[in-house]
Amino acid sequence: MTDDELNQDLEERVITLFHQSLEAKMESGEILAPMLVAASQTLVHALLSERKVLVAGNGISAANSQILVNCLTNRFERERPGFPAYALATNPTAITAFASDTSFNDIFAKQVMALGQEGDVLVLFTTSGNPSNLIQAVAAAHDRNMEVLAFTGRDGGNIPALLDEQDIELRIPVDSRARIHEVHLLSIFCVCDLIDNQLFGPLEA
Template sequence: MSIEDLYPFLSGGRSGPDVATLLADVARSTAEKVGEIDRLRRAVIADQAPELAECAAATAARFARGGRLFTFGNGGSATDAAAVAALHVDPGPGYRALPAVALPADVATLTALANDVGFELVFARPLAAAGGRDDIALGLSTSGGSANVLRGFVAAHERGMLTVGFAGYTGGAMADQAADGVIDHLFVMPSASVHRIQEAQTTTYHVLWELVQGELRPT
């Protein structure tokens, strides 16, 4: 099978939509998506800037006392959890490296717990075993309702950890946990698009990281 068979509209000798029209549609769609995420990012930062500053100060205080960051999430949020941890451990020249662990990256522990005790406990068990009062638990869920993320926050809260959540839509069950004091700082991306939620979460946790670095930088 050739490329023309897969994408006949790219071949001048085949019938299909006009290439110029197709490219114009792609450009329009891209511009619309860029506009959507720009508006969402601006809304999140405008609405949650004070909470971000407060969270950064609390997070920096934990790191200053020797605390560690534990990150967790499922699917794309697991990838984001790994990115957050990597950002702290290897921040680049001019920034302070900070101890961080992405729980989804420990495949042996995650699959052992999923197999032996249930997938809903794959984050709660490591946090209960290794988390301390000076540590930070950062969990991500686009829906705000991932059962294992919610259980992880409960375990972290019981250990006295600082708990930081990232959710989408209206916050889901994570919003209830925040109201109950289980999650200390919750950042909600008010969108029904998983793609826009994850893009806005990426911006927000980078802003949080930079604020933490500012708090820890000697004056």
């Protein structure tokens, strides 16, 4: 295979990946739209009640957690007051202490128990729905009378069975981890847009 042929194959693969991403987003959007509205309303109610948002995830999902927190505490697409939100995967001192003293499974639950209050919201990001530290975080949130928004993928894993009636699961119905992360990111932007729209009105063009 010549260099030109190789480059053409790689370029075609890039185009295929873009198409797969678009297809995953379109398929998920039809399913997620009402749940994204409900999730945004849950967060708006908490913020108007002077409650806070705790966000957790592992790996790339931890990065998505930080993006959500940045969009809430700083800004999304307009200047506005910041909202109280905390990413639970960003403090290596706390995480390594919890993991060393007890178990890695406790790294989020202990923070939820320490920081969470009734009326706060716990937001989770996971492609599989199975990480033990997120499962423990759900239990801790319920102990604190917090609502849970769980962004999952595939078949949802173990987390859906743990959710209460007031909780919301936003499941991405695809198998690819990359596509799930991409739709999670788009969902974050949708939720932030809906929050700003509800609190401050439509953004003028």
